[in-house]
Amino acid sequence: MSDTRHCLDGGRLVGMDGWLPGLAAHHRWSDRYPRPGCNHLTCESCGGDVRAWPDLDLAPSFAGPGASKPVADALAAGGPDAALAQGGVVAAQGSRLYACACTVAGERGERPLRSREGEDHPLKALPWRCAGHPPLGTPAELDGETVDDADAAGLAARALAGAAPADGVPWPTSFIDAELPAAWIAHIYALLPAGAAREGIAGAATAALAADDPKERAAGLDFYLFHPGAPGAERISAALRDEPARFHGVALPWSKKKDLAHLAWKVLAERLQPGDDGGVDAIALELARGDALTGRAELAAILRLGALDPAWYKEHVGEVAAANPKALASVVDALRRFGDADLEAAVATLRAADGVDGEAVERALRERLAGRVTR
Ligand SMILES: [Zn+2]
Ligand SMILES: [Zn+2]
Ligand SMILES: [Zn+2]
DSSP states (O other), X not given: OOOOBOOTTSOEEEOTXXXXXXXXXXXXXXXXXXXXXXXXXXXXXXXXXXXXXXXXXXXXXXXXXXTTHHHHHHHHHHHHHHHHHHTSEEEEEEEEEEEOSSOEEEESSEEESBOTTSOBOSSSOOSEEEOOBOOOOSSEEETTEEXXXXXXXXXXXXXXXXXOOTTOOSSOOOGGGGGOTTHHHHHHHHHSOSSHHHHHHHHHHHHHHTOSSHHHHHHHHHHHHHOTTSTTTTHHHHHHHHOGGGTTTOBOTTOSSOBHHHHHHHHHHHXXXXXXXXXXXXXHXXXXXXXXXXXXXXXXXXXXXXXXXXXXXHHHHHHHHHHOGGGHHHHHHTTTTOOHHHHHHHHHHHHHOTTSOHHHHHHHHHHHSTTTOOO
16 A cells, blocks of 8 residues: 655745755644655646755746746756856745746745645645655664664654754754654654554653653653544543643643643644544543533633533533633634524523623624524
């Protein structure tokens, strides 16, 4: 069976400040970081591969649909020197030039070729697509580390403890990287095929959930936020239920305001949707009901409650609203899929609830359930 993966944004063009990895296995697999440019683009018009050159841009006079073909011809005939001599290409530090046999484009920032809905990027449609990436074969040498089946767990444990990769992450770092302590090892996991190396990494992430150092627990949770279906993710709900003091009130390493339970709930919200087997994380569902009533559940989890357990939600929506005053819009959003009779009952409960701001409730009902609720 083919195990080719495609960039989830259809492939991305990146300027020189972005990350264009050399290794064929690297691709954009997550909505989060990293955000590599696609290194295997092909053209749907001419069928050719797309190549890239640093610090060059397309001259403005050749921009526009079809107008860059003479520049593509010059590049094919004599490379960047010929295109510079022709005037179709200009030196431009920070810009990356991309070309197939029919089309040329420069990119300074980042440009996904497809929207998340799979449509052509609306700003400038280009005929290029991600043509797929092979899984990472093992052993692999990257970023100063060896990824192999035997020691993947050890490598993952070091990565989650902040001690790997030896050469640092290969993508440009920003403030947000501090909040993604598992990004590197989660990336490796995503590139690997199913097998021993993947299992070793997931095992290390599971162990990190129970580590004494809250930084490692945060990293373990972060791993599962990247891969909420990976083996061991089912332990999170039980850990939160059985040892709440290890999560609630324990600040995340990168935030004074948010605790480990906040991060755990982000993962559990992902697990509160029917999985491949149609089931949801039953312990998480039970926890979500309890935490929604005390105001400590993640908003996304509250939203899922409305979909997964409408009977419970209809009955308790007033208490949930009272416990989560800042989340009133989400509390009301969770009613959107309700049928008319259930909605009417839920709204009555909400309006009658103690401890909720009546005006705010009416505003939320008007704004979030437009037309479906009357006074
Ligand atoms: Zn790609
Ligand atoms: Zn082409
Ligand atoms: Zn908490």
